[in-house]
Amino acid sequence: LETYLNAKNGKYGLVKLLERHGESVLPEIKIVDLKDQYRKGLMRSLFSKELKDDIDQALSQNEQILIFQNRRGYSPALQCHVCDFLPQCPNCDVSLTVHNYFEELRCHYCGYRHKLPQSCPQCGTEKLNKLGFGTEKIEDEIKKVFPGAKVGRLDFDTAKTKNAYEKILYNFKSRNIDILVGTQMITKGLDFDNISIVGVLAADKILYFPDFKANERAFQLFTQVSGRAGRRAKKGKVILQTYNPMHPVIQETRDHNFKGFYIRELSERKRFLYPPFFRMIQITLKHKKADTAADAAMIMVSKLRTSLGNRVIGPTVPGISRLRGFYLQQITIKMEKDINIIQQIKSHILKVKNEILDMDGKKSTRIIVNVDP
Template identity: 40%
Template sequence: MYIVSVLVEHPVQSLDMTFDYLSHESLLKGVRVFVRFGYQKIIGYVEDVKETALSKTELEQQAGFHYQYIQEVIDQEPLLNEELQQLALQLSKLTLSPRIACLQAMLPSQLKPSTNHSVGLKLQTVACFLQEGKAKTKKQQECLDYLKTHSPTPIKDIPYSKNILDQLVKQGLIEYQKQEVYRKPLDFFQTTNQDIILTNDQQKVVDGIIAHPKRVALLHGVTGSGKTEVYLALARYFLNKQKSVMMLVPEISLTPMMVKVFKERFGEQVAILHSRLSQGEKYDEYRRIKRQEVKIVVGARSAVFAPLENIGLIILDEEHDASYKQESKPRYLTSQIAKIRAQTHQATVVLGSATPSLESYSRALKGVYDLYELKNRINQMPLPTVEIVDMVNETRQRNYSLFSRRMKEQIQATIDRHEQVILLLNKRGYATYLQCQDCGEVVKCPHCDVTLTYHKDEHQLKCHYCEYVQSYPQSCAHCGSTHFKTVGYGTQKIEEELEKTFLNAKVIRYDVDTTKNKNSHFQLLEQFKKQKANILLGTQMIAKGLDFENVTFVGVLNADLSLNVPDFRASERTFQLLCQVAGRSGRGSKAGTVLIQTYNPEHYAITCASHHDYQAFYQQEMLYRQKALYPPYCHMVSILIQSKHEDILQIACQDIKNYLLAHTHQCKILGPAHSVIYKMQDLYRQRILIKFVQGKDVYEALKTMNDFYNKKQKGKVTVICDFNPYSQI
């Protein structure tokens, strides 16, 4: 008899404990099982197994409760290796998240401890040669001879009819079998195996990183300096050392481009992991990695949990990107997980960016990271010239268009030269909101404290926070008027304006709305690469990693969108976004230009970006961070308190602040204050911000407070502790 400790599938704090069941057979730690939990049959995850000599009756008398048996064992072997099981436990403690939530974050949907997913193996029918023999007809004999040297072969690939194959089966000369086949995403790239040729600067970086293994290296290279070639060279070095490689990118949109580069160089050794794969593809790719059939994993944030063995190199491209922060449980920072895994495997971590985060760059200057720099573009072409247009002056000149006069000139001239344009507007949809012309009422989300964005394609209003959708209103809910006007603009409206305004304009819009379908990221970028369009219009998705030789002009339509966000990182994000998108221009043999439209032409984030001057921005921003005590000069924790009832929320917020003041020292506690979006998904929200340099008592106080509200006070108030917060929404 065995006592099996099981974590149940519900990722809530109140159930963050093991429940004991009985089994007649010993089970492996880390497998999934079906158990009876209350009136439900659900999936659990085996945490521990202990043998006992006592009977079921004796155990029940001793424990004082009724034991149930494990109903079914799902897996024959553990889903996660010992390293990842320990990492899940560590991640749970680091983020104050339920252990089951951490396990679920590590696994594809089909393998998560959850009853809601079921995708199995993909099987195909193959024909297998059995024995020599004389077939009845000449065609049948030809088919048999073919299978003698091509067995087993999928029947769909055999150049003979199904009827001929059926006759050979009846004669006992061949047989049909079911064979597993992998669903391989983006499996149409040709392996070139071409040599990786490096410049002297790139070779110095590669040699330096190889000479100092088991370290974190920050690669600061200007846009177009060839960071990807450095990644490829390092990957080849570690593969030759029989080590595996993890290549992470921040955006799903960048994954196909990086997959293409790595597949062309390393072929079948590459697996892909990101959220846009089909459920079956994720399942198969995960099993290929776990079976050690691949040596390289390319993917977005969650790929950091790939079950690779013997890791030698972990690369985070565009390391500064906020997409590397998980904004739902468990709220982890990808670079932190990468460093933990690297420490376990004695691996090298490379953080690459043209605009490193201030935290990373300051660590590099202090010697915590090794710093490597690529200061020149690989083709020795200069960085593009950047021009700033003050939109206040445009308005004074009575130009109320979305495009400045200079922007119109540059776009049309680029099209006329048969070159290509990239336009950035970091706001999707058609209009920011819909307003009644008679009473001024704005159409808002009923569940969130935000306006609904108008999407003209579907003629719908959408909330970008809770996914609420409603059709275009027939009349105003406030006054009954039927007269509405759209206010503001998004990528849909700009697309419409471009096609109206510019002669021969062919536009590809690249945002969340146009890239919903599988492989649509890759297909749209391929169309633009083949010059089937001359303008690529998009949100921040187009700002990173794209490399098109014929793009000679980049325009930024509203540089102030990210600058006016109430977040201490607003200036940094604006600078990074502008530098990154500017770097898409002039990457080939033709010189590039950039035009930035702004209402804040003197802001240092914009002026520094216009000069590609990271050092000047770093010095200026660090002064503000130091004066206001923000990272990297302190650590931060954001506590989000939520409730369906405002009065309960107010009391809880004050209680939490009083508790923190009494149980923490040498901390600065700000708030409670309304979140940027006070109501979201029918929950009222407030935040408390904690800043500390040395705060040994902070974690324990937060853990106690977190357990109290999420276990004992479950349902009234929820509390979310976000370490190293990247969003204050």
């Protein structure tokens, strides 16, 4: 959004691509309401009736399919059916992700690994539920629902090296893979002539994220992955599965309506004082003791507010309150786009930062200042 606004204002050159190359046309994007599908009993595993029927038809015509899910692993969490025990990472405030292939629980933030338990370590029951789904589980479910299809998976687990990545793409290009499941790695840069169907299984997982740029990233991802379908003469089709079909980003993606998305999102940014109308600074404080991090954050906010007033927001505990053994606190500063004000605020932040790091008991605090995060 910010880059496009700068281009519209003449800061950058603006080049518009209004047509696809050659004979290819934009794909049809179909929104499927998952609430309605579950209520009517039309879901088959993770696939709506619409998506399953389209995949069956594509396979019968020897066409290929992409399935997008922006989460690797088998499932995001493991939960005991009896006592609700949920294995957590000892270093981060997140649940461990199940990786069936490796028979491990893994943290995707710090790399911690633990052998996949066969019974609950807290109560001993063997009833353990794998909650949610990632690319690994989707691959398994496709083999059950479409037993005749050749399935491949492209994510960080299967394509850790350049050779492994290229081998998967070569097999897909050679049509040794009918259905390719993947994370963001499949959303851009791929040009295959035989992809007729693209499925997004859980659009809501990308939309509902605590970040003011979440809608922009979602629109980008949906548009990019949709662009993999129908890249030659035959028109492709994209199925977006969602629990909120009326969400504006979903609607704008369906209509290929970048202009509408741009106008709506820009007005929201302006209303709530976000970039590109205001500048932002995000300050993150880290410490191995939660109390020390919270105390340092309160002192910093108090000192900043004396001269910056209500420009200072926080401190707040982020969605993930601990990463790699460090407890986190965040402070946000919104500033007018005035170079003199910005320079004064930056100088004041550095002064306050140094004052805190000179205090007894606070010297080991890590303070990271991120301008325009």
